[in-house]
Amino acid sequence: NAGVTQTPKFQVLKTGQSMTLQCAQDMNHEYMSWYRQDPGMGLRLIHYSVGAGITDQGEVPNGYNVSRSTTEDFPLRLLSAAPSQTSVYFCASSYSAFSLVATEAFFGQGTRLTVV
Amino acid sequence: SQQGEEDPQALSIQEGENATMNCSYKTSINNLQWYRQNSGRGLVHLILIRSNEREKHSGRLRVTLDTSKKSSSLLITASRAADTASYFCATDAKIIQGAQKLVFGQGTRLTINP
Numbered sequence: 001n002a003g004v005t006q007t008p009k010f011q012v013l014k015t016g017q018s019m020t021l022q023c024a025q026d027m028n029h030e031y032m033s034w035y036r037q038d039p040g041m042g043l044r045l046i047h048y049s050v051g052a053g054i055t056d057q058g059e060v061p062n063g064y065n066v067s068r069s070t071t072e073d074f075p076l077r078l079l080s081a082a083p084s085q086t087s088v089y090f091c092a093s094s095y096s097a098f099s100l101v102a103t104e105a106f107f108g109q110g111t112r113l114t115v116v
Numbered sequence: 117s118q119q120g121e122e123d124p125q126a127l128s129i130q131e132g133e134n135a136t137m138n139c140s141y142k143t144s145i146n147n148l149q150w151y152r153q154n155s156g157r158g159l160v161h162l163i164l165i166r167s168n169e170r171e172k173h174s175g176r177l178r179v180t181l182d183t184s185k186k187s188s189s190l191l192i193t194a195s196r197a198a199d200t201a202s203y204f205c206a207t208d209a210k211i212i213q214g215a216q217k218l219v220f221g222q223g224t225r226l227t228i229n230p
Binding site: 004033035040041042043045048058090092094097103104105106107108109110 | 149151156157158159160161164204206216217218219220221222223
């Protein structure tokens with residue numbers, strides 16, 4: 001199994017450009033999420049999805065959109081890139097968000113985004 | 117706001133020594149997890165401890181949980197150079213309709229010196 005696959009690994013954008021970060025998992029996980037990681041800030045939740053067709057905002061959703069049309073894919077869209085969105089982005093998935101018997105989260109390798 | 121906070125922010129020890137990292141959190145939890153992140157890579161799950169457990173072992177890892185103090189510790193015994201990484205605790209936080217999300221702390225940067 002590939003696990004969680006993120007593309008691209010690196011990206012440079014100009015201010016105002018838009019782009020989509022791709023995330024795909026092949027483990028049939030219900031729960032998927034996007035985090036950004038900045039120095040000294042740890043991981044902050046951007047958006048999450050508890051199943052196909054269901055998404056919601058995390059801690060820092062402004063400037064980002066998501067959709068979940070299939071169980072496997074959870075793309076993150078930057079609508080109009082800003083320098084403040086320079087960060088490393090991680091996609092994660094886990095079996096279910098609804099089970100009180102929690103399971104581990106599987107992470108992609110990350111996308112390093114620079115906005116100039 | 118972040119649920120978990122790790123302490124110390126950075127730790128440097130000699131190979132073979134034990135490393136202890138602490139995590140404090142604010143609200144009640146069902147589970148607490150620890151993850152490792154090697155430089156430039158994604159996070160990898162290490163261990164999960166449930167709220168009704170006090171201690172858990174996995175190889176050279178020992179995790180304790182004190183729900184009365186809202187704190188957890190991760191002990192790595194007989195450290196190796198390959199243990200050099202950042203370590204994060206993650207707690208669950210309730211969201212809509214009974215679902216839970218993971219909330220991460222800022223991490224502890226561990227350096228093992230040969």
